[in-house]
Amino acid sequence: VTLIAVFGIFAASIYSATLLPGEFTPKKDIGRTLVSLELPPGTTLAETRAVTNRLSELVHEIPEVESVFVEAGTSGDINKASLTVNYGPKTERSRGAVAIETDIMARLATVPDLRANLINERGSRDVSLSVLGSDREAVTRAAHELERQMKGLPQVTGVSTTAALPRPEIQLVPRGDLAAEFGITANALASVLRVATIGDTDANLAKFTEGDEQYPIVVRLRETDRRNLLGAQDLRITTPSGVSVPVRLVADMRLTEGPSVVTRYDRDFETKVEATLAPGYVLGEATEAVDALPIAQNMPDGTRIATTGDAEIMADIFAGFATAMGAGILLVYVLLSVLFSSFVRPIVVLLTLPLAIGGAIFALYIFDMAMGMAVVIGFLLLMGIVTKNAIMLLAFARDAMSRGLSRPEAMVEAGHKRARPIIMTSIAMTAGMLPSAFVTHLGGEFRAPMAIAVIGGIILSTALSLVFVPVLFSLVDGTREWVMRLVMPSARAETARQAARG
Known part of the structure; x- marks a missing residue:
């Protein structure tokens, strides 16, 4: 029964990791x-x-x-x-x-x-999605449709796009035949308008010198004339042959509108759809709701959605956490293999890790907290605490077995004599985490989830390790001895045959 409970809690701990929503950092009251x-x-x-x-x-x-x-x-x-x-x-x-x-x-x-x-504080919205594509108009339409559908989600508020609002602009379109006949290029026309409106580039400006200081002399149209830029078509432009002709002769000027800014990302046109998280929701819940929208499931041809902002950082952190956790488990296994002079017994210690994870997630679920960067740090702390408890039991049991005690007797003695230091260290760690578990102080919103996760993991792992570690050790060590009994006679027989041939 205990063995079934061990694997039941093991499976539940692994599955429980998918129950909590994810977030980058908790919202802080600063x-x-x-x-x-x-x-x-x-x-x-x-x-x-x-x-x-x-x-x-x-x-x-x-x-x-x-x-x-x-x-x-x-x-x-x-x-x-x-x-x-x-x-x-x-x-x-x-x-x-x-x-x-x-x-x-x-x-x-x-x-x-x-x-x-x-x-x-980073200057970005809580939820940020980039709509990318090679066609600017298609990207804008897809972004507006995504914005419309996101406005119906309860998880977000204040949905908007970064699509630049159209603003009035004057377009100067060269008359190809006449401009070519006079030898006037589009760059020459643009230079005339630039000099007339904002002045020439700084490198081309004349300088007024006064002592050690130089002041650029900017020449441009008067402000009253700049307010009526359609009158700029009466400006004159000099051809390569030295003839001065009016701009209206070689180009058409018209009033229209266009985007105030064009943004690109990875050579694609980009329009962001951004939102603020609604009270009571976290980033993971919002991104899951957005991913389930019809527009996100079936983007128009030539467009795609890329996660940016806090959601992108959160995904990178969780991916890095998985790598760090795997590397940590491997390092623990290597060190325990040296400590126990065995490649099998360290497995008992590693099997106790899900007990702490399950306790941490259960505590977060009770206090309605999400899994964020602080919780990930707490998981790494729990790895060392939980393995410490199992190591204390197994090391004592190993020494007792070397003194001639049977495996059951050694585990009972280990549990009897090591329970007190295990419980005392767990109580000390829990007491040290209690102040951080309260969010009354400034910045407590960030530290509280980590403290809650560590406290929950310590309580459950301490209570269960005293029961499950002896059972797991009996199972693993008994299996090891059974395999050795099967292998060693064959090995001795093979050695005897080789000696007979010699």
Whole structure:
């Protein structure tokens, strides 16, 4: 019965690893919220400043808010800004970060023509997916369809795409025959417009020298003329023969619209679909829900979805954890083989590892926590703790057997004399982890899952190792002796035959 229970718990521990959702790191209440802001293309710097000042006043109306910091135009896009809202340590306020962020976004939603999204400390959204393809229009359509379907998922909120909003632009299309006749190239036309609007490149500008300083002299159209760029078609361009002709003679200028930015990834057009996790959900649950959407199951021809952001990092961490766990188990086996002078007995120690994993996952399930980077670190800690308990039992039993005790008597004596130090060390480790298991302090959200996993694994593995290790040792060591009895007579007979031939 005990043996059946051993393998039952072993199988349940392995299966239980698939029950918990995954996440990169738990959401932390650090007393600060970051919000990205985007206004319509063509917004001037003065308009951006006016809108962000209004947003700052709205957010300041929240009682917990202590300060608001606005940063705009740093990336070269004057229609984009970021909002940093500080509301102090969680021990000094009654509401949590989730409730305050909900209040902030509700107030920002009252401002028209504003795209506002919560971002993490790394400057990205919680959920980030890249739609890739060779056709920009197909990628944009697929991204918008994915956005539409994701808006129906309860796991995410604030779904949006990074597809650039169309903005007005003036296109200058050369008249091929006339431009070729005058010897005017598309690059020459572009240079005329560049010099007229933003000035020439810095290397070509004349310099004014004053002492040790040089100042570039920028020559361009007056601001009133730059506001009516259709009038630029009256500018004159010099042909290679020295004749000056108006731009309208060799090119057509028209007002149209186009994307403000084109993004590529691995030489494919890229449009990201991003979202914020809804309260009560983690990254693993959101990505599983997105993967189950019809658009994700059947992407249009020429397009594909690539996971980016925290989900990509999480997948890399779990893959690295599997490699580290495998390498750790192999190293433990090698060291135990040297310690026990046997390749079979270390298997007993390794078979106790799933007991700790099962206890850790069960504890996480009780406290409704996901499996993230901190939990992975906790699993690695449990490997050393659990193997320590089994080693103490087997080493004592091995010494007792060398003194002439039978295997059952040796295991009973080992359990009797080593139970106290095993339990005491487990209690000490559990007590040391208890402060980290509480999330009342700053940053406790990250350490709490690791502490809960370690405590659960220690409690279950300590209780079961005192029962299962003797049974497993009797099974494995008895099987080893049985095989040796089968092999050794054959070996002796083969040695005798070889001696007779000699």
